[in-house]
Amino acid sequence: MSPMAVGGIGMAVLLALLVLRVPVAFAMFAVGFAGIAILNGPSSAINLLASETFTLASSAELVVVPLFILMGNVASATGMSSRLYDAAYAIIGSIRGGLASATIIGCGGFAALSGSSVASALTMGKVSLAEMKRFNYDSRLSTGSVTAGGTLGILIPPSTGFVIYAILTEQSIGRLFLAGVLPGLLLLTLFIFTITLLCWWRPALGPSGPSTSVPEKVKALAGALPIVGVILLTIGGIYGGLFSPVEAAAVGAGLIILLGAIIGQLSLSVLWQAAKDSVVTTATVMLILTAAHLLNPFLALSHIPQAVGAFLEGLNASNLTVLGLILLCYLVLGCFIEGFAMLVLTMPIFFPVVTMLGFDPIWFGVLVVVTLEMGLISPPVGVNVFIVKSVARDVPMGKIFAGVMPFWIAMLVALILLVAFPQIALFLPNTMIN
Numbered sequence: 001m002s003p004m005a006v007g008g009i010g011m012a013v014l015l016a017l018l019v020l021r022v023p024v025a026f027a028m029f030a031v032g033f034a035g036i037a038i039l040n041g042p043s044s045a046i047n048l049l050a051s052e053t054f055t056l057a058s059s060a061e062l063v064v065v066p067l068f069i070l071m072g073n074v075a076s077a078t079g080m081s082s083r084l085y086d087a088a089y090a091i092i093g094s095i096r097g098g099l100a101s102a103t104i105i106g107c108g109g110f111a112a113l114s115g116s117s118v119a120s121a122l123t124m125g126k127v128s129l130a131e132m133k134r135f136n137y138d139s140r141l142s143t144g145s146v147t148a149g150g151t152l153g154i155l156i157p158p159s160t161g162f163v164i165y166a167i168l169t170e171q172s173i174g175r176l177f178l179a180g181v182l183p184g185l186l187l188l189t190l191f192i193f194t195i196t197l198l199c200w201w202r203p204a205l206g207p208s209g210p211s212t213s214v215p216e217k218v219k220a221l222a223g224a225l226p227i228v229g230v231i232l233l234t235i236g237g238i239y240g241g242l243f244s245p246v247e248a249a250a251v252g253a254g255l256i257i258l259l260g261a262i263i264g265q266l267s268l269s270v271l272w273q274a275a276k277d278s279v280v281t282t283a284t285v286m287l288i289l290t291a292a293h294l295l296n297p298f299l300a301l302s303h304i305p306q307a308v309g310a311f312l313e314g315l316n317a318s319n320l321t322v323l324g325l326i327l328l329c330y331l332v333l334g335c336f337i338e339g340f341a342m343l344v345l346t347m348p349i350f351f352p353v354v355t356m357l358g359f360d361p362i363w364f365g366v367l368v369v370v371t372l373e374m375g376l377i378s379p380p381v382g383v384n385v386f387i388v389k390s391v392a393r394d395v396p397m398g399k400i401f402a403g404v405m406p407f408w409i410a411m412l413v414a415l416i417l418l419v420a421f422p423q424i425a426l427f428l429p430n431t432m433i434n
Contacts, residue, residue: 003039007302010035028291035298052293056286060246066282067249068158073274074256078265082127083224084109090212090220097199097206099137100145103128104191107149111156117376121150121384125391138205139395141198144403147388148191151373156184157235161369164340167289168347171361173245174238175429179362182424190410198406230255239432292344299348308349319357326350327371334375343372366425367418374411377404
């Protein structure tokens with residue numbers, strides 16, 4: 001049997017395992033190990049498993065993952081993340097659709113703390129859905145805004161999506177974080193514009209919330225200042241060259257823990273639980289990365305990436321057409337495969353093609369992360385939809401998907417703008433990092 005045939009069978013088995021809900025890491029471990037053993041011998045597979053595991057475990061760059069996750073978990077457990085929502089709620093909650101817009105802003109702020117879309121959707125769902133229900137918001141708008149807003153967690157830095165992309169493609173984490181800032185703000189703005197447009201078209205979707213006095217606004221803003229300060233110091237330290245991403249993650253986690261202790265919301269039991277949750281999440285990420293580093297050599301041995309590159313080159317299409325086909329593959333796969341799984345599965349195939357065509361890998365990373373975000377809210381998988389459903393148990397799944405579709409269109413608009421104007425993503429990394 002030819003290496004190409006073995007590779008094709010391996011990918012088919014992998015997709016079948018994912019459809020059967022086998023955990024992503026275990027499915028990739030099984031296919032990668034078996035494929036290498038068939039093509040290069042069992043001893044090669046065992047040696048590669050040992051070496052790749054050690055290489056990843058000793059990588060200093062990966063320290064950012066547990067630290068940023070701990071930072072977000074402590075902020076959530078101590079109620080700090082809800083203060084971001086309270087501040088946005090106090091400023092714009094009284095206008096039509098204002099609570100939904102405040103939710104989007106709160107999700108953006110929490111995204112800058114946690115770097116996790118699932119954590120953003122879950123936390124802001126608990127904070128905001130009850131408030132919007134109390135003021136008679138249509139369930140489609142309320143759940144749709146939380147579901148879509150949560151996706152900002154893997155675009156606005158620090159982003160676990162960018163960290164994994166950087167590890168898989170050997171790119172700079174700092175440049176990727178910088179590249180995510182303006183696209184993140186663009187997407188946040190488009191989400192708020194979508195809410196405004198929907199509420200102008202159908203005012204009953206988002207009634208006006210209660211007005212707040214100037215002292216209440218000032219109090220809410222003052223309550224959010226410490227959290228905003230940590231975000232600005234952590235991310236600004238990376239941009240200003242004061243910290244490396246690893247150092248910034250340590251500073252951010254340390255400051256959040258210190259703030260939690262100062263305000264009296266961080267007991268030892270709360271810190272212990274946040275630490276345990278961070279360990280579980282980190283272990284999951286590490287398993288996926290280790291499995292990816294076992295799957296990638298199998299794909300290389302099977303020559304599938306080269307075949308895909310030759311096929312796309314043989315189309316005699318323009319570079320933008322090829323890029324469009326790649327992004328279309330991501331959009332379709334996102335309807336069926338979880339985002340991070342899709343990233344580690346496809347990067348060994350598409351990244352060599354992208355570099356061959358001369359596209360900037362940082363810009364491509366932003367495009368990929370945006371398509372991953374779209375997958376998080378696309379049926380039938382839509383991980384964020386299921387997360388919000390776990391909070392809004394009385395809202396039918398169909399209504400949540402209906403509510404999220406206008407935001408999906410807004411994300412498509414953002415993707416088109418990023419393809420048409422690459423400098424939206426590249427301006428900051430090109431001007432702030434030589």
